[in-house]
Amino acid sequence: MVSQQPRWLSGDQSGYFRLLGKIRDFLDSFANSSPARLALFIFSAVILVFTALLSLPAATADRTATPLHDAMFTAVSAVCVTGLTVVSTATHWSFFGQLVILLGIFVGGLGTLTLASLLALIVSKRLGVRGKLLAQASMNNASRLGEVGTLLRIVITTSIAIEIVLAVVMIPRFMVLGEPFWQAVWHGIFYSISAFNNAGFTPHSDGLVPYETDLWILVPLMVGVFLGSLGFPVIMVLLQLKWRYRKWTLHTKLTIAVSLILLVVGTIAWAALEWANTRTIGNLSASDKIIHAIFASVMTRSGGFNLVDQGAMDSTTMLLTDALMFAGGGSASTAGGIKVTTIAVMFLAIVAEARGDSDVRAWGRTIPPGAMRVAISVIFMGATLVLVATGLILAISGEELNRVLFEVISAFATCGLSTNLSAELPPSGKYVLSALMFAGRMGTITLASALALRQRSTLYHYPEERPIIG
Structure with missing residues (x-):
């Protein structure tokens, strides 16, 4: 029996619904067949939307339109949860502009693969097998494919819950320090979202300098940044298994172990290098120096908040910061860099090679x-991006290598620490850093997922021949 079209539908209306159906089918097919390209498409579209919003006169405090290169740089920095700025977040942008930036941070913090999966779920009302594999890969979660839709919702609710807790802790302190209630609420919410998503944006014109010894503010920020840098897969394992260490996944063990090692080593090294530097912490008490060192070690791996002038640090400290920024945080997290699991896998491979082991093992796996x-590909790609961008910025700015390399690695690692070079660059330099922030946020994740989805078994193997290496 042939179903008839409802009488209230005109020819134009039925054509409209057919067009919607075709669009839905196309996006469903696109989401299931090419998730990596879908992720690129989503992030590009989101950045363009936020660029347009920040270009509006209503987004600035003086109601004048922001130049395109500055609006785009800020949009990319927010959506890619970087924190680099070319204009003052506190004074240049209106409340509407700051709200747009904050929304960009929250959306960008969810991650490209999560956004791709959510879009596929919204458009098609379901996730195909490839879409579920994509979502599963985005969280590195070993749960069954049938639970992926639920897990995506858990990711969002967990993010919001952590950010609410951080905001509730900080809001009373801002009120005690003399801020009006609603301003304290706004600052608490802004800092909580910025911290958990490792963005590094600050709504105060002088940043965190007034709170450089205030643990009530600094500790929640460090906790938020550290939790965000672990990634959703680790957070979900901790929520499910608590401290039953032996039941943790290998990814969770590697992420937490390497993160803690980098935190301790970074704190000791940063304190040793800057202890006597009067331009940073040399004139502070021993306890305050330790607080600064811990804070710096947490933030250099993607947090982006700072208590001292980055340009006033010794060149050796800047090199240490470069290394920590390049390392970054956990996979499928709001942090950037090449990821700590990448470093762990390569270190374990080196140890296995030195011992003559045929397998690379860790914790009985x-x-x-x-x-x-994949780890080698990610490291090589990251180093290549940094090298090319450094050469371009050197040619554009004429600045010294130390300062340019610092800014470039901060952009690639979506960290946000800066010597203020970003604001001094001409528009061409800002576009280069914008592209680098986009590549840093998208590149390693997309490459890893693309390689994982393109694995295939071959029916033949060529004869082995070992070239001379080293």
Whole structure:
């Protein structure tokens, strides 16, 4: 029996619904067949939307339109949760502009793969097998595919819950320090979202300098940044298994172990290098120096908040900061860099090679060769992006290598620490850093997922021949 079209539908209306159906089918097919390109498309579209919003006169405090290069740079920095700025967040932008930036941070903090999966879920009302594999890969979660839709909702609710807790802790302190209630609420919410998403944006014109010894403000910020840098897969394992260490996944063990090692080593090294530097912490008490060192070690791996002038640090400290920024945080997290699990896999591979072991092992598990190939690809791609961008910025700005390398790695690692070079660059330099922030946020994740989705078994193997290496 042929179903008839409802009488109230005209020919134009039925054509409209057919068009919607075709669009829905196309997006569903696109989401399931090419998730990496879908992720690129989503993030590009989101950045363009936020660029347009920040270009509006209503987004600035003086109601004048922001130049395109500055609006785009800020939009990319917010959506890519970087924190680099070319204009003052506190004085240049109106409340509407700051709200747009904050929304960009929250949306960008969810991650490209999560956004791609959510879009596929919204458009098609379901996730295909590829879409579910994408969502599962975005969280590195071993749960069954049938639970992916639920897990995506858990990711969002967990993010909001942590940010609410951080805001509730900080709001009373801002009120005690003399801020009106609603201003304190706004600052608490802004800092909580910025911290958990490792963005580093500050709504105060002088940043965190007035709170450089205020643990009531600094501790929640450090906790938020550290939790955000672990990633949703680790957070969900901790929520489910608590401190039953032996039941943790290998990814969770590697992420937490390497994160804690980098935190301790970074704190000791930063304190040792800057202890006598009167331009940073040399004139502070021993306890305040330790607080600064811990704070710096947490923030250099993607947080982006700072208590001292980054340009006043010794060149050796800047090199240490470069290394920590390049390392970054956990996979599928709001942090950037090449990720701590990448470093862990490569270190374990080096140790296995030095011992003559045929397998790379950790905590009673063997790491497959495919994971090592992905790690090598991510490191090589990251180093290449930094090298190319450094050359371009050197040619554009004429600045010294130390300062340019610092800014470039901060952009690639979506960290946000700056010597103020970003604001001094001409529009061409800002576009280069914008592209680098986009590549840093998208590149390593998309490459890893693309390689994972393109694995295939071959029916033949060529004869092995080992080239001379080293």
